[in-house]
Amino acid sequence: AQTVTQSQPEMSVQEAETVTLSCTYDTSESDYYLFWYKQPPSRQMILVIRQEAYKQQNATENRFSVNFQKAAKSFSLKISDSQLGDAAMYFCAYRSAMGSSNTGKLIFGQGTTLQVKP
Amino acid sequence: SQTIHQWPATLVQPVGSPLSLECTVEGTSNPNLYWYRQAAGRGLQLLFYSVGIGQISSEVPQNLSASRPQDRQFILSSKKLLLSDSGFYLCAWGSGTGHEKLFFGSGTQLSVL
Numbered sequence: 001a002q003t004v005t006q007s008q009p010e011m012s013v014q015e016a017e018t019v020t021l022s023c024t025y026d027t028s029e030s031d032y033y034l035f036w037y038k039q040p041p042s043r044q045m046i047l048v049i050r051q052e053a054y055k056q057q058n059a060t061e062n063r064f065s066v067n068f069q070k071a072a073k074s075f076s077l078k079i080s081d082s083q084l085g086d087a088a089m090y091f092c093a094y095r096s097a098m099g100s101s102n103t104g105k106l107i108f109g110q111g112t113t114l115q116v117k118p
Numbered sequence: 119s120q121t122i123h124q125w126p127a128t129l130v131q132p133v134g135s136p137l138s139l140e141c142t143v144e145g146t147s148n149p150n151l152y153w154y155r156q157a158a159g160r161g162l163q164l165l166f167y168s169v170g171i172g173q174i175s176s177e178v179p180q181n182l183s184a185s186r187p188q189d190r191q192f193i194l195s196s197k198k199l200l201l202s203d204s205g206f207y208l209c210a211w212g213s214g215t216g217h218e219k220l221f222f223g224s225g226t227q228l229s230v231l
Contacts, residue, residue: 006161033217043206045222052217091161097216103167103175104150104214110161 002027004094006109013082014117020067021077021112023092031097034068034075035106040088048090051075053097079114087116120145124209124223131230137182137196139226141209144190150214151192153184156206156225168192169214204230 003026013019025034036048051059051068058066063083067076079086090113093106124141131137143149150169154162164177166184174184181200185193192209209223 035219043225045208045210045220047219050217050219095216103169104212104218104220105152105164105167105177106162106220107164108154108162111159113159 002029002032002094002096002107004092004107004109006090006092006112008112009110010113010115012115012117013079015082015084017082018078018080019082019114021079021090021092021114023075023077023109025073025075025092025094027073027094027096029096029098033095033097034066035093035095036064036066036075036077037091037093037108038086038088039091039111040085045091049077082116084116084118087114089113120211120221122209122211122221122223124226126226127224128227129229131199131228133201133230134198137194137199137203137228139194139207139209139228141192141194141223142190143192143211146190146211146213148189149211151186152210152212152220153192153194154208154210156208158205162208166194199230201230204228 005024032053034051038046038048049061049064063080065078089111091111092109121144152167153165168186182196207226210220212220
């Protein structure tokens with residue numbers, strides 16, 4: 001079974017600085033998708049960024065980018081120019097792309113709470 | 119456009135009482151549906167998912183059950199709640215394909231006392 005691990009329960013960053021959130025996963029599959037979701041205090045789940053495992057190029061979305069290391073099974077999220085609105089809980093998630101396993105379900109890590117200091 | 123409705127937003131129930139949480143999706147057909155639970159300050163644990171009417175898969179052994187009586191309706195139930203059932207419950211839907219994201223409801227905070 002696949003697992004996702006986020007080893008940093010809490011992180012803090014100064015406004016306008018850069019922060020990196022770590023995520024590792026365990027899988028024997030070669031084809032899958034990885035996601036970062038944000039959960040602000042409203043508790044609404046918001047997709048931040050996603051990565052297809054077959055793509056070597058790291059995904060970017062404005063101030064958000066990932067460092068995807070397939071061999072190391074690592075998928076970290078970098079937030080540049082941090083803003084107060086970035087304060088939230090961030091979840092890393094895995095989805096299998098294999099035929100019979102393609103139920104679309106996401107497997108989530110335990111989350112990292114990010115504090116942004118003004 | 120697609121929307122997902124989940125209710126109630128907050129629920130306080132005594133131990134041993136029954137539970138019924140409902141989730142409905144609009145604007146799409148034959149969605150994959152999911153129930154997740156989030157313990158306080160923790161990650162999301164997948165409880166059930168459904169790829170079609172009447173098709174329910176359970177991810178973890180528990181005191182809860184799920185049903186999908188209609189294409190876009192997903193219900194989470196319990197006959198007798200336990201203290202350990204407390205948590206934040208999220209319903210989600212997705213197309214089941216590849217890189218497509220899951221769309222989440224606004225959640226139900228359940229407190230079992």
